[in-house]
Amino acid sequence: MLAADDLRAATLFSRLSDREIDALIPIVREQTLAKGTPLFHEGEPMDRLYLVISGWVTLFRDTNTGQRVVIRVFGPGETLAEAALFLDSAFPASGEVAEDARLVSIDRAAFERLLAASPRVATGMIASLAMHLRALTVEVEQLKTRTATERIAAFLLTCCPNGRKARSTFELPYDKSLIAQRLGMQPESLSRNLAKLGCHGISIDRNRVTIDDPKVLENALGSGTLGRLSSG
Amino acid sequence: MLAADDLRAATLFSRLSDREIDALIPIVREQTLAKGTPLFHEGEPMDRLYLVISGWVTLFRDTNTGQRVVIRVFGPGETLAEAALFLDSAFPASGEVAEDARLVSIDRAAFERLLAASPRVATGMIASLAMHLRALTVEVEQLKTRTATERIAAFLLTCCPNGRKARSTFELPYDKSLIAQRLGMQPESLSRNLAKLGCHGISIDRNRVTIDDPKVLENALGSGTLGRLSSG
DNA sequence: CGATCCACTTGACCAAAGTCAAGGCGGGTG
DNA sequence: CACCCGCCTTGACTTTGGTCAAGTGGATCG
Numbered sequence: 001m002l003a004a005d006d007l008r009a010a011t012l013f014s015r016l017s018d019r020e021i022d023a024l025i026p027i028v029r030e031q032t033l034a035k036g037t038p039l040f041h042e043g044e045p046m047d048r049l050y051l052v053i054s055g056w057v058t059l060f061r062d063t064n065t066g067q068r069v070v071i072r073v074f075g076p077g078e079t080l081a082e083a084a085l086f087l088d089s090a091f092p093a094s095g096e097v098a099e100d101a102r103l104v105s106i107d108r109a110a111f112e113r114l115l116a117a118s119p120r121v122a123t124g125m126i127a128s129l130a131m132h133l134r135a136l137t138v139e140v141e142q143l144k145t146r147t148a149t150e151r152i153a154a155f156l157l158t159c160c161p162n163g164r165k166a167r168s169t170f171e172l173p174y175d176k177s178l179i180a181q182r183l184g185m186q187p188e189s190l191s192r193n194l195a196k197l198g199c200h201g202i203s204i205d206r207n208r209v210t211i212d213d214p215k216v217l218e219n220a221l222g223s224g225t226l227g228r229l230s231s232g
Numbered sequence: 233m234l235a236a237d238d239l240r241a242a243t244l245f246s247r248l249s250d251r252e253i254d255a256l257i258p259i260v261r262e263q264t265l266a267k268g269t270p271l272f273h274e275g276e277p278m279d280r281l282y283l284v285i286s287g288w289v290t291l292f293r294d295t296n297t298g299q300r301v302v303i304r305v306f307g308p309g310e311t312l313a314e315a316a317l318f319l320d321s322a323f324p325a326s327g328e329v330a331e332d333a334r335l336v337s338i339d340r341a342a343f344e345r346l347l348a349a350s351p352r353v354a355t356g357m358i359a360s361l362a363m364h365l366r367a368l369t370v371e372v373e374q375l376k377t378r379t380a381t382e383r384i385a386a387f388l389l390t391c392c393p394n395g396r397k398a399r400s401t402f403e404l405p406y407d408k409s410l411i412a413q414r415l416g417m418q419p420e421s422l423s424r425n426l427a428k429l430g431c432h433g434i435s436i437d438r439n440r441v442t443i444d445d446p447k448v449l450e451n452a453l454g455s456g457t458l459g460r461l462s463s464g
Numbered sequence: 465c466g467a468t469c470c471a472c473t474t475g476a477c478c479a480a481a482g483t484c485a486a487g488g489c490g491g492g493t494g
Numbered sequence: 495c496a497c498c499c500g501c502c503t504t505g506a507c508t509t510t511g512g513t514c515a516a517g518t519g520g521a522t523c524g
Contacts, residue, residue, distance in 0.1 A: 061373060063373075064454055065456040070376075086359060087362050087363070119351070122351070122358070125358055126358060126361065129358065129365060130319050133364055133368065134315070137303055139372055140301075143416065144416040147511090175472095176471075185511075185512090186511075188472090188473080188474085189512075191472065192474080193511095206472095223296065407501080408501080418481075418483080420483085420503080424503085424504085427503085
């Protein structure tokens, strides 16, 4: 069942009072959707705001040369398209479930009522947008300065269950082909570079990853030592 | 002198009433700064919000491997760092005047008072953040899917004085080395690819650019025809 | 239990962009 | 007017990542 904590996990709603959260619960729609389910389509006006409870959702664009660009992949606690509800022109991207997901969504009209009624929602909205902005900023920086290998290493570190103590093992959150798109490279490049990272204490078996020492990897990333490998 | 219209050019303030704008004027700081002047530095808490009236300002990060990543370049009517005032941790990037600029800035405390006092400022803030988000989304998309040549062509089109009728001529807004950074490539690549674009009806003399037919260029960009050149 | 499908991997090749190094051109200065 | 300095351009070469094509291996289904 949908719990108050599920909603409060989102920056957008984190500042709401218990009372406000309780009022929210009956007006949201909760759905469980299978991998591959389309949520909304590029060019259509956006009429709902989504919050991911579990699973993963991609935001992407299909360019007119046929290739798909993944803008971002959203996971638990993240909201999509709140900006779209505000700028009311057609939304420039499509959304799709990347891994079986539980989603909560709110109707545009209901959300606008909420926004008008509570200054805390407006505040949450600003905070939420600011965080998205920060995330995209990091993304741009990575695309401009890091090699494919480095972007992969950075990604694996973010997947690393927190603590980052020695020898973390975890599963990749979604398909490798999607990871490749997220990181802005071809699946072949991901494959090859993952193999290369073997020399840096990372082993991959199917979609199970083990990082010998996250701290060491982090330092190597920061100092640009990942480039030339020392064939270990 | 600072005019009400200068402020209203910013999305952030565009919805304010005449009375609110008038109240704003005495509390803002106006400055004219020379190219190269640093505005704020990465890692420091951000204490002002900036609005560019004329000229250009870069937002960048110096990575620990020594290279500079330009996140974005802000021009007339654009605001920087409004998100930073909100997320109150240290700001992750530095700012610098890229071309002699006239700037307006507002103190953090004053802006917070404004935000609390007027729901229209909050609304403007959301709209402004949403636009930044949109801009960065486009950026990510371009970096992931377009070649250097295509990114340059797209950039030149955005510089094209609007109308985009046949044979537009204009000056590059800032140094070529900065344009290269903005587009995520080396100055050498920019230089070479600009030369390549000669075959597509673009001529460059020093920093004066002429586009024979923007429409044609736009179509070539959309259909991916810019890649293989037909040696014309 | 084998056939098939799909996601991923691997290999060989190629094109795009980065690197390093030298050279030109203009603008400012003595 | 000659000099120097920065910015930009050009050239030769290297590296990275993309492309095309074939192969592997696990899962599913008959």
